[in-house]
Amino acid sequence: MNSYDVAVIGSGPGGYVAAIRCAQLGMKTAIIEKYDTLGGTCLNVGCIPSKALLDSSHHYEEAVKNFEAHGIEIPGEVKVNIEKMISRKQGVVDQTTKGIEFLMDKNKIDVYHGVGSFKDATHISIDKDGEIQEIEAKRSLIATGSKPSTLPFIKLDKERIITSTEALKLKEIPKHLVIIGGGVIGLELGQVYNRLGAQVSVIEYMDRIIPTMDGGLSKELQRSLKKGGMKFYTSHKVKEVTRKADKVCVKADDKKGKEVSFEGDYCLVSVGRRPFTEGLNLDKAGVKLNDKGQVEVNEHLQTNVSNIYAIGDVIKGAMLAHKAEEEGVFVAETLAGQKPHINYNLIPGVVYTWPEVAAVGKTEEQLKEEGVSYKTGQFPMRALGRARASMDIDGFVKVLADEKTDEVLGIHMIGARTADLIAEAVTAMEYRASAEDISRMSHAHPTYAEAVKEAALAATDNRALHV
Template sequence: MNSYDVAVIGSGPGGYVAAIRCAQLGMKTAIIEKYATLGGTCLNVGCIPSKALLDSSHHYEDAIKHFEEHGIDIPGDIKVNLEKMIARKQSVVDQTTSGIDFLMKKNKIDVYQGIGSFKDATHITVAGEETTEIEAKNTIIATGSKPSSLPFINIDKERIITSTEALKLKEIPKHLIVIGGGVIGLELGQVYKRLGAEVSVVEYADRILPTMDAGVSKELNKVLKKQKFKINASHKVKSVERVGDEVVVKADNKKGEEVEFKGDYCLVCVGRRPYTDGLNAEAAGVKLDERGRVEVNDHLQTSASNIYAIGDVVKGAMLAHKAEEEGVFVAETLAGQKPHIDYNLIPGVVYTWPEVAAVGKTEEQLKEAGIAYKAGQFPMRALGRSRASMDIDGFVKVLADKTTDEILGVHMVGARAADMIAEAVVAMEYRASAEDISRMSHAHPTFTEAIKEAALAATDNRPLHV
């Protein structure tokens, strides 16, 4: 039987990063993955493939809508080759997952393919082509999450689908009904909207992106409607039925009236659930909470002292980069170091176009907490860089403490917001004030000038370009 200092169950961004950091710190490490490729949901059927399709569809939309205005004339009709687009997406996935294989070999991490389940707190059975057993002094659970559904929905993976199936459709839907106005639904909805589908979003909450700042939600809602999305907030879905090649969705609106949606595909994006199937956690003395998450303390330690859990399987935002931070945190804890994670400074991003990004507190959270704050906002359309690229939708909003001027939250909608948010994270990590940002030189012309201008607006209401 092979023995290890650390065994990691699950090879998503949390798991494989944890394994690499453990190996870097001198621990003999094994990683267990039930699928044939490493990388988990993110690399195989999540972040990476969805961004590949978002980029491809963005190029197509630019070609049919914007090239002429840029002075680019293309003779003949521009057509979508969906099969080729999906194949390119898969090649990106293959390159990325093979990169993880390389990193495992480079760091001398043993890879076991199969379902890892606890025999007890220090022994794990791996059921693959053959069943093997390993011994681990410490274990990190990084088994991730799976798409959730509603109890009355039968996901047939053909017409009633999850995000996994949406990444490999054989045809462009005529009318895609998206249940859920969160990150995944809006991103994949935009992919197929650009390619020619009619898209209807049905959301239970009173707005899309209900967990983000209300101003951001309102702005993206306005932009998506301009892009011909049909957004139906405050709608409670009560039935989803397939009739041949048609899907009928019935929902009650906020007045209690029944509304019917008919389409050829229905994408169910109502969140994700922690995945612990087959883990046999109880055999190791690991407790789960009422929502199926692994219970952990502030050190990400489970009820079994030598077993830790990270990522989507524990409480907190289900984000790949949050899982990575937790993986490094546990590895360094096991090495006797004293790492830290500030969960308030984990950014959230929506990769629609324009992109949405945020870090820190929303206005709603500050009001609820009774914190006196000031807000500065700057429109992207006032930037020379935005006009040059025709990306004029959106804004940057900086929230700062009314007394100390410390930045408490930054929220943005706009081109490259996913990249720009890092400036806000750095500023908040070092507890910068809005004035600090406003006095930093930002290159001109850039999108990031909007952050400086919003900080000027928050400091003493003196933005320069509006």
């Protein structure tokens, strides 16, 4: 039986990063993955493939709608080859997952493929198609991630009534894609197929899309996506989903209680994700779950069993790949006797639609609820020379700062490349910058980043220069 200092169950961004950091710190490390490829949901059926399709569909939309304005003329009709687009996406996934294999090999991490389950707190059984191996681990890390959620009355057939996993490999462009859920995943995949020619209807139970983000971002994103042809039905409660041949019927009640029906050829159920702990045999190790099915952990990400830790989607908090990565490094460094830290308030959230949406820190709604006195500065993207040059004028940057101290409490942005711009906001807030600090930093011209400086100026005695 092979023995290890650390065994990591799950090879998503949290798991594989934790394994690498453990190995870097001198621990003999094993990683266990139930699927044949490493990388978990994010690399195989989540972040990476969805971004590949978003980029491909964006190129197509630019060719159809905007090339002419740039003086680029394409003879004949621009067409979509969905099979080739899906194939390119898979190529990106394959290249990325192979990169993880290389990193495991480089860091001398033993990889086991199969379903890992606890025999007790220090022994893990690995079942690969009926062949059982057993390893011993002084410490274990649960990083098994999450699976798509559904509603109790919906039967997913994974053909016409689908999750994000199936939406990433459709063999045709839907005529009418009905999406249940106006969160990140639904909006991103909705925009992909809307660009390619599908009619897209988004049904959201809450009164706005991306309901956990700042209300201003929600309003601006809906306006922009609506301009692109997507339709939105907020404050609608779905109550029935049925399929007949190639048609799917979705029935919902609007906010007045009136029944509304939607008929499409595909229905994407995108109502969030749930922790995935099936098959782990946590009871054999004595590990407790909370009432939401999450693994319970303390501030050190340690379960009630002292040598077993858990990270990522399987514990409380935002279900984000980069949150899981931070937690993976945190656990590895904790095991090595170091004193790492994570500020959960400073883990950014991003929606990779176009315009992109990104945010870090408190929203206006949260500050109001907490009774915090704050000031706000906002700057429109359309006022930037760079935005006009690229024809990406939708969006804005909003800076929220403490009314008395001027410390930045939250930065919310929507526009071109905000997924990258948000790192500036995280850096500033990590060092507890004031709005004036940001406003006095030089920003290259012309760039989208100038909107961050201008919003900070607007929050500092309304001093924005270009509006």
